[in-house]
Amino acid sequence: MSTTEIAKPVLPVLEDYAPIVGEPEILELRELARRLAGRRVKMVNSTAVGGGVAEILNRLVPLMEEVKVPTHWEVITGGEKFYNVTKAFHNALHGVPYDAAPDGFETFLATNEENRRRMHFEEDFVVIHDPQPVGLIAERDPASRQHWIWRCHIDLSNPNPQVWNFLKPWVERYDASLFSSPQFTRGLRIPQYLFYPTIDPLADKNRDLDDEFVRSVLEQFQVDPARPILTQISRFDRLKDPLGVIRAYRLVKKYEDCQLVLAGGSATDDPEGAAVLAEVEAAAAGDPDIHILNLPPWSHVEINALQRGSTIVIQKSLKEGFGLTVSEALWKRKPVVASAVGGIPSQVIHKLTGMLVHSPEGTAYQIRFLLANPAFAKVLGENGHQHVKEHFLLTHNLKRYLVLFLILLQGD
Amino acid sequence: MRNVLHLSGRPRLGRGMNLFMREDKPISRTVTAALEAKRAEQPFQFMAASYLIRIGAEPVQTLGDLAKSLRNCPQASIFYHTFQSLEAHHYTSFSSDFAQWALTACNEASLAEQLAIVDLRDIVSLEDLRVILADIVVDYLKEHPQAADRRAFEAFYFCEAREVTVPSGSPAWTLGELAEGIRHLGHQSLHYHFINSRLRLQLKTNDFSFWIEHSLNHPWLAARLNRIDFYNDTLDDLRQDLLAILEQQETL
Numbered sequence A: 001m002s003t004t005e006i007a008k009p010v011l012p013v014l015e016d017y018a019p020i021v022g023e024p025e026i027l028e029l030r031e032l033a034r035r036l037a038g039r040r041v042k043m044v045n046s047t048a049v050g051g052g053v054a055e056i057l058n059r060l061v062p063l064m065e066e067v068k069v070p071t072h073w074e075v076i077t078g079g080e081k082f083y084n085v086t087k088a089f090h091n092a093l094h095g096v097p098y099d100a101a102p103d104g105f106e107t108f109l110a111t112n113e114e115n116r117r118r119m120h121f122e123e124d125f126v127v128i129h130d131p132q133p134v135g136l137i138a139e140r141d142p143a144s145r146q147h148w149i150w151r152c153h154i155d156l157s158n159p160n161p162q163v164w165n166f167l168k169p170w171v172e173r174y175d176a177s178l179f180s181s182p183q184f185t186r187g188l189r190i191p192q193y194l195f196y197p198t199i200d201p202l203a204d205k206n207r208d209l210d211d212e213f214v215r216s217v218l219e220q221f222q223v224d225p226a227r228p229i230l231t232q233i234s235r236f237d238r239l240k241d242p243l244g245v246i247r248a249y250r251l252v253k254k255y256e257d258c259q260l261v262l263a264g265g266s267a268t269d270d271p272e273g274a275a276v277l278a279e280v281e282a283a284a285a286g287d288p289d290i291h292i293l294n295l296p297p298w299s300h301v302e303i304n305a306l307q308r309g310s311t312i313v314i315q316k317s318l319k320e321g322f323g324l325t326v327s328e329a330l331w332k333r334k335p336v337v338a339s340a341v342g343g344i345p346s347q348v349i350h351k352l353t354g355m356l357v358h359s360p361e362g363t364a365y366q367i368r369f370l371l372a373n374p375a376f377a378k379v380l381g382e383n384g385h386q387h388v389k390e391h392f393l394l395t396h397n398l399k400r401y402l403v404l405f406l407i408l409l410q411g412d
Numbered sequence B: 001m002r003n004v005l006h007l008s009g010r011p012r013l014g015r016g017m018n019l020f021m022r023e024d025k026p027i028s029r030t031v032t033a034a035l036e037a038k039r040a041e042q043p044f045q046f047m048a049a050s051y052l053i054r055i056g057a058e059p060v061q062t063l064g065d066l067a068k069s070l071r072n073c074p075q076a077s078i079f080y081h082t083f084q085s086l087e088a089h090h091y092t093s094f095s096s097d098f099a100q101w102a103l104t105a106c107n108e109a110s111l112a113e114q115l116a117i118v119d120l121r122d123i124v125s126l127e128d129l130r131v132i133l134a135d136i137v138v139d140y141l142k143e144h145p146q147a148a149d150r151r152a153f154e155a156f157y158f159c160e161a162r163e164v165t166v167p168s169g170s171p172a173w174t175l176g177e178l179a180e181g182i183r184h185l186g187h188q189s190l191h192y193h194f195i196n197s198r199l200r201l202q203l204k205t206n207d208f209s210f211w212i213e214h215s216l217n218h219p220w221l222a223a224r225l226n227r228i229d230f231y232n233d234t235l236d237d238l239r240q241d242l243l244a245i246l247e248q249q250e251t252l
Helices: A014-021 A023-034 A052-066 A080-093 A104-118 A161-171 A211-220 A242-253 A273-284 A300-309 A324-331 A360-372 A374-391 A394-410 B002-008 B029-037 B063-072 B075-080 B097-104 B109-116 B126-143 B175-183 B187-201 B207-215 B219-226 B235-251
Strands: A041-045 A071-075 A125-129 A147-152 A176-179 A192-194 A229-233 A259-264 A290-294 A312-315 A336-339 A355-357 B047-055 B159-167
Touching (some): A014 A023, A023 B047, A041 A052, A080 A104, A176 A394, A229 A300, A229 A324, A242 A259, A242 A273, A242 A360, A259 A300, A273 A290, A312 A324, A312 A360, A336 A360, A355 A360, B047 B187, B075 B126, B109 B126
Parallel strands (some): A312 A336, A336 A355
Antiparallel strands (some): A192 B047
């Protein structure tokens, strides 16, 4: 099969993962799913494209269907005012001061109520992703056998109390909550489970590509394959600290003739993206070795090629949910320099599967070390690949959901 | 850094070591051939085991708090951070979560070592294990009182594993069928049968050895399997060691 074809008309099926995770894991998934025969699932989030949640659901839902656990994915709708509020929520839950309009809470609840009336909740399991749709849960009927689950993809370790105190009573109506790291939990009265996010090794963003195609993509974006390439893949968001990445690059550039690629896009639920992109472009002005690529959401193969073509992948986030781009880079055996925030330390074990950093200066320091020690960088990449294989692949996510549903049916 | 080596494999059994030795004495071909053909009185039923991690509500911030929490946390947490964590620690220095936290978050290397060297193969009761671990921390803090209230770099979260098991595959009636089943077990199921089983059986053994001893009546082979050092194995290493022992007789 050619690895350079852009369009893949057929989604992978479960058996396609057997060469990666082993046939026993596939057989166990089918056996677990068989125990759920006849049960139905609904997944709800706030955007169909852009961001890690949509990517996970795009791949997870077809596999749930394949193992005969019918799963329906719905996206809530809302106006600009609602998304400005939820963006403010998102930032506030990461510890930033809450700056939405005074009637933000009312806007939030009204939009959730509109969606709740529009949608139908007849499934056995309803999984609500992140805070935006958390208000879809109504008063619970104690006799109901329906199970509501809140999947939190963001770091709640230091939330703005005004916003968290507003959301918490809604969250505690659920039967269970799912977090990407123990450090993200809030001591809820409902069960809190550990759910690592995952990547799909067969998706366009992660599947193998041949070297010629990788080179052609680099050249398409006028990146020189002959010189070291430092890359950060993330949407243009202040919490990803793109300006800090540029600062780190400039510190490295004093000693190494390297290039920087900042590639990403904007999710439809992120109204700040354009402003951040403008800030980044201004900071990079005049340096032909900084490549700022504002890519459309369907650029998965190009992102894959950029990661594979990179010498070092950076993820210098100030706050992070889990940071799936780290797992993507590790899967491609790339040495990663990443901030010790959010779920990144679960993926990057310092000096074993990558390098953890705490500042732009530290980022530059570790990049210079890896550029000077390519054999060590290679070991990090190999370890990182194995670490992802054991914990952060899509099949693990499917298994966790199947086990969760079985546990809820047993009455945890 | 020793664990990095696991990723690219490691030497299996030592050179010159006969896989079929009864207390260091070789077993004859006749005996092993008969053993291969022998059909058990009761079959071995493989189970597919899967786990979900439940995170406790109250994190621990100091070693003093850890000592208190070890006395009253759920048994399931003691189990998770010792037996269960053996599965996940291919990279870290210690296989016990308590030891790893004492080292990396509290910078107490000596305490970490003491917590790590508790040999789970000698443990048949979680209450016994709880007392051993708690006493280690309490005794250490008596000697190092300044460490009791020092805030760790990061909190320790007590977790528990929720287990789901379902019968899986065809039952094994012979050693050959047992080996074939082991070859097709997932990681978590292998862990369930070989490591978690020690507490379930309340004996210092594993499911495979228990079956071989009681249904095939071959205690020497059961003991041989039980001597595999799962502390220094990844689960794939463990599987290969098991298969090497079980399949040896097919080549004799």
